[in-house]
Structures are given as C-alpha cells and as structure tokens.
Amino acid sequence: MKMLVRYFFAPIAWVRPLLLWRGVLILLAFDVWLLNISHAGRYGVAGFNVSHFGWMEWLPLPSAGLYTGVCALTGIIALWMAFRGRGRLGVFVVCVLYTYSWAMSMLDSYQHHVLLSWVLFCMVFFPEGSLKLFTVRDQKQTDGCVFGVFPEDGERVERTDGQWWGPAWGFVLMCLVFTVVYGFTALNKSEAGWSATLRALMGRSERVESLRQMFFSGMTQDAFWQWMMLASVLGQLLIGVAYAWRAVPGLLEKPSRVWRISSAVILSVGCLSALGFHLAVETEMSMDIGWFSYYMLWATGVCFFPVVVLEGLARTLYKIRIPWKIPAWPLMLRLLLTAFLAYACVAFLDLPGAHLLAIMVSLSFVLFGGVQFVRGREVCVFPMAASVVLFWASITFPAVRFDSACLSGKSMNKNERCLKFSSVRYDLYRFWGGDLKRRGKLKRALHMYRKAQRYVPPGVRGRAHVIRRLERRLQQ
C-alpha cells in the first residue's frame, strides 16, 4: 500500500496536467460543435431509441433539440473552463454532459467517446492552477481576472531548475486508464484474423504499399500483414507501459544513471510508438474516427515530451494578449451584459432548441457569477463571453477541414481537394432531409433541404438538384 501511495503521489511536472486540461477542453468544445451537432437529426426519429444503459429509458426520449443543446452546452462550458484556467465543478459538469451526449443513445457508439469521458473524469481531480492561455491587457483589476503563471493551490515542490512539480494523482490515474486501454487494444489486435482486418483498413494506402515494396519485397502479402499485426500489438504494449511508467521517474529523489537512462528509453519508445500509431491511424486507415487521433497526439505530447519544451509552449501561449480594455462596471451589470450577449449569440442560430439553449446558457452565467459574488470571489466575464462568441462563430461560419487522405497518398478522385469547407447547419439539415426522404416524408424533407441550402459552404455543390426533384415529386 505504501508503494501505491508513493506512486500515485509521486511528483509530476505540473505543466503536464495543466496543458492537457486546457488542450482537451478546447479540442472537446470544437469537436462537439463541429462534428456532433450535425448528427442531431438522427435522434428520436419515429419515436425510437435505445440508450446505452437500461435505466436511461426512464429519461425523456432524445430529440434533435435535446442532443444539440447538450452538445452546445458541453462545448461552451468546456471552453469557458479552458479560458478561465480553473474549475473542478465546471469540468465535472462537462464530464456529465458529455457522457450523457453519447449515453443517451446507441446512435453514438464510438468507443473513443467513452475514453474521453474517462479522461474528463480524471481531469476533475487534476491540480488546479492559474496558468492562463489568454490575458486581457488592463492595468486595473477591473474584471476580476487574476493572472499568473504558476499553480496557486495544492501541494507543490519547486525544483531547483525553476519548474513546478507536485503530486497530481488525477493525472497518474488518467495515465493508468490509458495503460489499461492500450492493454486491451493489444489483446484485441492479437486475435486470429486481425492481420486480415489490418489489411482491409490500410491495404489501400499507397504509402504503405510503397513501404512494403521498398523494405519487404521478399515477403508475401500474408506474411507482411502478419508482421504488421505483431508490430501493432507490440506498439500498443509499449505505449501502455510508457503511460504506466510516467509517474515512476518522480519516485526517486536521486536516481542512478542506469535508472535515468532506462526511464528515458521506456518513455521515449512509448512516445514514438504512440506518435507513429496515431499518425498512421489518422492518415492511413480508412475508418472515420473524428478527432480521436488529435486528442491522443496531444496526450502523447503532453505526457512524454520534455518538461522544458512544454513549459516553453505554456509560456508562449501565456504571451497571447487580447488588446481591449474592460470598463470598471459593477459585477452584476457585467454579468447581465454577458448573459444578454450569450442569448443574442445562441437564440437566433437556427438550430433545434436554440432559444431554450440560449436561456440556459444565460442563466448559468448569471447563476455562476451570482454565487461567486455572494462568496466574495472575483469573476472574470471574458471567458464566458469568449466561449459563447466562439460557439456562435463555429456554427455561423464555414469551417475548414483538412482531408487526411492527402497525407497518405490514399487514392483520391483527382477533383478532390485537401482543404474542404464544411458547415454545421448545412450538414445537419441535409442529413436530416436525407433521412426524411428515405422514410417517405417528402414535405418535411423538402423543408430541411431548403434550410440546408441556405448554409452551403464555399466549394460545395449544395442540394438544389435534390430540392428540384422533390418539388417535382410533390407536384405529381
């Protein structure tokens, strides 16, 4: 038991959990807004749903409005916390909302969404600190924003090289969660027939084929994919071991040279395996897994890159300044203005349930600010305002998407481009229209396609031809 206590409370460079916290929350916000909301039209169709957990059948049937609201709120609170730089309760709320967003229906069965819930759960127990990403250039403390570089609370041990280290058992728990996940993925990949699965997933990649011809030309296809399978199993195990080893270097105050070299080798090999694996998954595999690779690449960098690199990154991000002054108005006035801004940004977005969502966001800002005011704490409204404005911008403006097929050399249609525009509302309403058309609800399908047509992003054909066909069918 003593060893376990030492392991979980071994000093960790605090820049690791703090950067991971922010990176995951920022990625999550844009992930749920840009990728999830567009599938809201699937929920509650024909009054049919199956939740992940039996007891959830007692909850209201998911609908497009409910799903949109949960995803939007998850992202707004996540980004708010990321800008704020602290907020265990906020991260807990994000964890609950995000978990509900996939648990409410088996329509979302992506296993990496479950892993993200685990990560958010662990993040609730990360050490809090005031390592902020953004500051407002204002000499007077008019908006209650407290700025600082170093962690404020929790135990800390400052090392002689000026880096902040301390116990971060939530971070260690998260590393062990990853170890378990990689262990089971290795077990999955060691099943008979997985080499054929790997070939199906990666076989069309021109880069992989070039590598095979260059280095393994003497091998048959079957033997090559068997070796690839073994390599992937070994890679997963090395990554799992590295995550479990993450807390070990902090256990010894004066480690021997052999110990330091061994640790460095284990962590470096794990880091390289993780980078290689997730980059390969993103660029070479033919399965759509959203932004999962980006989360894991961020986790890999934050967990394994040298502290000096991470601190350099953190200090660079800290230098970002927003060039405006916030007037010294009373707190309640600032809160009400922010709540009004939130309502204005959200209510008119032409999303299902937008008005109710706008009210909930505004109320949560006012409630939070009010509670902090009663407790005599300062409130910085900038993070709230920024999160809601960025939500508005994500929905209103087309997003640029990079097609990872460009990196791999996977065969692409010569007319395909690497950079594509997408629009949340265009995707939402055209998917919705497509489902309605398939089920014979042509009038509603036409309504949805017309809505989609208002939000066609640049370079995209749109649905004008589908609208014309539907209009002709309805006239008959």
Add this chain to the structure above:
Amino acid sequence: MEQMQKKKRMLVVAGCVLVLLFHIWVPLRYYIFTVDRADERFRWRMFSTVRMQRCRIEVTERQLMSNGVELDLKVDMMRKVQMAWVNLMKRGRPAVIEGVLHFRCGEKGVKRVHVVRRCLDVTGKPLFQDTFVRDCKRETTVRDRQMLAGR
C-alpha cells in the same frame, strides 16, 4: 496533521484502485463470459475483426390485413427507422435488434417479426446466419445461429 494527510492519501489511492479495477473488469468480462461477441461496447475493441464483418439483414413481418388474412411481408427498415439503427442491426447489436423487434410489434396489425442477419468475414468468407423471431402476442424472442463455414 501528518496522520490526516496520510489517511487522506490512502483513501485517495483506495478510490483510484477501485476505479481501475472497474475499468479493467468491464472489458475483461467480454473475454471471460460473453457468448454474443457482437456487443463490443466498453471493451476497447476499436478496429476489431467483429467490427469488420460485413452483414446484411432481412426483415419480414406477419401482418394482419384488413380482410382478416395474415401475410408475411418484407419490410424495408430504412423506411421505418433512422438509417443508423439499421446499420447497428447489421452489426448485430443485441439491444438494438431487441428494441426494433419490440418497436415493430407495437405497430398495428403486426403479429410476428422475423429478422435474418447473414455475415461474411473481412475476406468475404461466409461466417454465420442469425435468425430472430419475435412473437408479438407472447412478447418472446427466439434466436438461432447457423454457422456457414465452407458454404
């Protein structure tokens, strides 16, 4: 103070160990106990051999027509539920198949629902055929699996 901190740390570690044991137990059950391999949720089986199986489904319903005759009619499930549910049925998700059977039994005139799911492995070799028959009156489902290896 030091005693309290020691006690607090031990409680934290005990909590972490329990969380990790739960985190290990849930996917481990799939390998120790599960007979139906189709439900891979919470098992960390991304890109699995099961996921890459290619399956088709056929749904037939015994319906009571207005003239009192019962007929077996093929049903296009894509016109009845959202397409994603049909894909989950193809993947053999037991709760979804059961849910759809129950849902279709709720339709007026439906007496019996019959689902056939036929799967090939990633190389295209036939694997098995699952049959689900739900009696709407008795609210029971009978399931059968027939291996197709070599066919």
